[in-house]
Amino acid sequence: MKSNNSAIAVMQQMLQERCIAEPMFAIKMANPSKSMEGAINYLCSQIQKSGLCVVDNDTVMNLLVHYFDENEIEEGAKVNCNSTTVRDSR
Structure with a gap:
């Protein structure tokens, strides 16, 4: 996996926004068998x-x-x- 740090930061921000919108998702993200590295590998x-x-x-x-x-x-x-990300600036 070679994802640049800014892409990872954007993905983490997207997931944090999801946690705020759906608090139950934060519980799923806290699963000790899951990780951001695992998520990026899966992606x-x-x-x-x-x-x-x-x-x-x-x-x-x-x-x-x-x-x-x-x-x-x-x-x-x-x-x-x-991995790179481009955020929509609209």
Whole structure:
């Protein structure tokens, strides 16, 4: 996994916003068997499986939330990927 720090920070911010909007999600994120590194590995592996090179923020968020929502999810092997994010400035 090669995600740049700013991409990870944006993903963490997105997840924090979700925790504020849905406090029960914060409990799921606190699961000791889950981690941000695991979430990013899962995200990259799912994007690689899809064959896509670019995904939108909604897709990223859906995959990250799915990782934390499911107890029995496989992170997948570490994927060599570069992650960047672009926030919509509208």
